[in-house]
Amino acid sequence: MESNLQRALASKKFVVTAECGPPKSADRRIIEEKAKLLKDWVDAANVTDNQTAVTRMSSLAACAILKSLGLEPVFQITCRDRNRIALQSDILGAYALGIRNVLCLTGDHQSFGNHPQAKGVFDLDSVHLIETVRKMRDEGRFLSGDELTGERPAMFIGAVENPFAPPYEFRALRLKKKIEAGAQFIQTQIVYNIPRFREFIARVGDLGLLDKVYIIAGVSPIKTPGAAKYMRDNVSGLDVPNEIVARMEAAGKGIEDKKARAEAWRKEGITICVEIIQQLKEIPGISGVHIMAIEWEEAVPEIVQKAGLKT
Amino acid sequence: MIVADQKPIEEILQMLEPYRKVLFLGCQTCVAVCMAGGEKEVGLLAAAVRLARKHQGRPIEIVEGAVKRQCDDEFNEPWAKTIEQQEAVLSLACGVGVNKLSERFDVPILPALNTKFFGEVERQGVWAEVCAGCGNCILHLTGGICPIARCAKNLLNGPCGGVRADGTCEVAQNGSRPCAWVMIYERLGKLNQRQNLENIFGAKDWSSDRHGGPRKRIREDMLLEG
Numbered sequence: 145m146e147s148n149l150q151r152a153l154a155s156k157k158f159v160v161t162a163e164c165g166p167p168k169s170a171d172r173r174i175i176e177e178k179a180k181l182l183k184d185w186v187d188a189a190n191v192t193d194n195q196t197a198v199t200r201m202s203s204l205a206a207c208a209i210l211k212s213l214g215l216e217p218v219f220q221i222t223c224r225d226r227n228r229i230a231l232q233s234d235i236l237g238a239y240a241l242g243i244r245n246v247l248c249l250t251g252d253h254q255s256f257g258n259h260p261q262a263k264g265v266f267d268l269d270s271v272h273l274i275e276t277v278r279k280m281r282d283e284g285r286f287l288s289g290d291e292l293t294g295e296r297p298a299m300f301i302g303a304v305e306n307p308f309a310p311p312y313e314f315r316a317l318r319l320k321k322k323i324e325a326g327a328q329f330i331q332t333q334i335v336y337n338i339p340r341f342r343e344f345i346a347r348v349g350d351l352g353l354l355d356k357v358y359i360i361a362g363v364s365p366i367k368t369p370g371a372a373k374y375m376r377d378n379v380s381g382l383d384v385p386n387e388i389v390a391r392m393e394a395a396g397k398g399i400e401d402k403k404a405r406a407e408a409w410r411k412e413g414i415t416i417c418v419e420i421i422q423q424l425k426e427i428p429g430i431s432g433v434h435i436m437a438i439e440w441e442e443a444v445p446e447i448v449q450k451a452g453l454k455t
Numbered sequence: 456m457i458v459a460d461q462k463p464i465e466e467i468l469q470m471l472e473p474y475r476k477v478l479f480l481g482c483q484t485c486v487a488v489c490m491a492g493g494e495k496e497v498g499l500l501a502a503a504v505r506l507a508r509k510h511q512g513r514p515i516e517i518v519e520g521a522v523k524r525q526c527d528d529e530f531n532e533p534w535a536k537t538i539e540q541q542e543a544v545l546s547l548a549c550g551v552g553v554n555k556l557s558e559r560f561d562v563p564i565l566p567a568l569n570t571k572f573f574g575e576v577e578r579q580g581v582w583a584e585v586c587a588g589c590g591n592c593i594l595h596l597t598g599g600i601c602p603i604a605r606c607a608k609n610l611l612n613g614p615c616g617g618v619r620a621d622g623t624c625e626v627a628q629n630g631s632r633p634c635a636w637v638m639i640y641e642r643l644g645k646l647n648q649r650q651n652l653e654n655i656f657g658a659k660d661w662s663s664d665r666h667g668g669p670r671k672r673i674r675e676d677m678l679l680e681g
Contacts, residue, residue, distance in 0.1 A: 223608075224608075228658065250608055250610065250615050251608075252617070253607050253608060253617070253625070253626045255607075255626055264607075264608065266608045266609050266610075267658075267659075267661065268658050269608070269609075269610045269611055269612055270612075271611075271612040271655055271656075272611070272612075272657070272658040275655065275658075276658075287658060304616070305616075306615075306616030309614065309615075309616050309617070309618040309619075309620075310614075310618050310620065310622050310634075310637055311614070311618075311622075311637055311640045311641075314614070314640055314652070317613075317652065317653065318612065318613040318614075320653075321612055321613070321653075321654075324655060325655055333616055380617050380618065380619040380620070380625040381616040381617050381618065381619075381625070383620075
């Protein structure tokens with residue numbers, strides 16, 4: 145077992161991972177600062193791969209920087225920008241750089257990003273990519289069947305699933321496919337709607353999958369009532385219940401001072417996040433949480449501490 | 456059918472700028488049905504161009520015509536003499552017609568249309584892309600709904616996380632297109648074939664698509680000797 149994340153999960157520890165978005169620049173100091181913030185608080189940090197199709201520093205390069213600073217990276221790799229040749233080449237390169245965790249995604253469509261004119265690749269889908277990494281690792285073969293000529297990439301393979309997008313009853317079956325393809329850990333879409341998440345986990349359990357994979361539930365602190373409303377109304381695949389929007393609104397009510405109001409919102413956002421983590425901890429089959437504090441990495445230590453997850 | 460759109464008149468006028476004697480040649484098959492480049496559209500476009508050029512004080516002489524299928528020499532041949540007398544031809548066929556005429560004649564052949572896709576008539580005035588011509592059909596497994604053409608990421612193992620709560624695709628503006636995989640899921644439910652979704656659908660061999668280079672179909676038994 146070469147992955148520290150895998151070791152932590154195998155030891156039944158309730159793990160914490162966080163998101164670490166690379167900068168829209170060539171500045172490695174930004175990665176270094178984020179690493180410093182997260183290092184003592186998480187078991188691993190996911191480096192996003194040009195998330196929402198906006199061009200950023202390469203996920204592979206940022207992972208190598210994290211690794212050099214002693215923070216365990218999870219290399220996110222999407223099928224949007226690479227064909228099977230480039231995907232497999234980057235897996236080999238990642239392993240050679242000391243990266244041991246890979247999260248296989250299809251990727252957001254290029255029309256959402258800063259180059260909507262781009263040609264999307266989508267040669268493979270996420271299930272194919274998972275299968276490909278597993279084949280390289282376990283069989284020493286590329287997707288085509290051609291043999292690797294030496295060391296195999298011993299990756300801990302992850303995938304994602306979104307319990308909050310239709311067709312809801314199909315989501316567990318799709319997860320099953322990913323596990324059959326070779327996924328060993330799953331990070332989910334951000335959970336705000338606990339009852340629906342429980343339903344999903346129950347279906348996963350009915351398929352006998354809970355002891356075949358580590359499920360790490362996604363969470364994200366909300367900064368403002370506006371952000372809550374935006375996510376509820378405009379982000380497909382996210383399910384933000386009205387009561388969470390109402391709580392965020394109530395938190396700032398009657399506070400005139402702008403700064404104090406923003407602070408009250410942030411406090412409530414973190415409180416909600418901590419409460420969700422506590423509920424998730426009680427669901428059998430949940431092995432940890434993945435905190436997506438996008439461009440708000442400072443919130444991670446506070447959330448980890450308040451949720452009683454400090455390692 | 457092949458679905459196309461007429462280019463903006465400004466772009467067409469710009470292409471025609473160097474020429475004073477031009478044949479506008481429509482095609483009476485696909486692009487006539489989707490009302491982009493048939494005989495009627497030739498007439499309308501020619502009238503508009505004549506008027507614009509007259510306005511500019513640089514009149515243009517336009518011959519109008521339409522052939523049954525511009526993708527086949529056999530139908531273009533009767534126009535050979537006329538074509539050779541022109542400074543240029545404005546083709547209102549799909550891109551195939553433009554290529555075909557360009558292979559045959561030493562006259563500039565200009566495209567009046569943007570060729571878009573092959574599609575179905577969704578309803579009066581609306582055409583939709585439903586087949587991508589990938590060269591390796593799997594529709595018997597997906598309830599007759601193609602994930603290659605109808606999913607923005609051509610996924611093969613079910614829907615991505617970007618399905619809106621109402622089942623539409625997040626890539627299409629204003630919920631204008633249902634998620635192909637939601638459609639497939641529902642259709643297979645109706646047909647009692649949801650078991651098709653249980654197994655992993657392997658990576659696609661794109662070499663039968665145009666990623667293997669421009670394609671050709673040859674039927675040896677149809678070839679003429681010599």
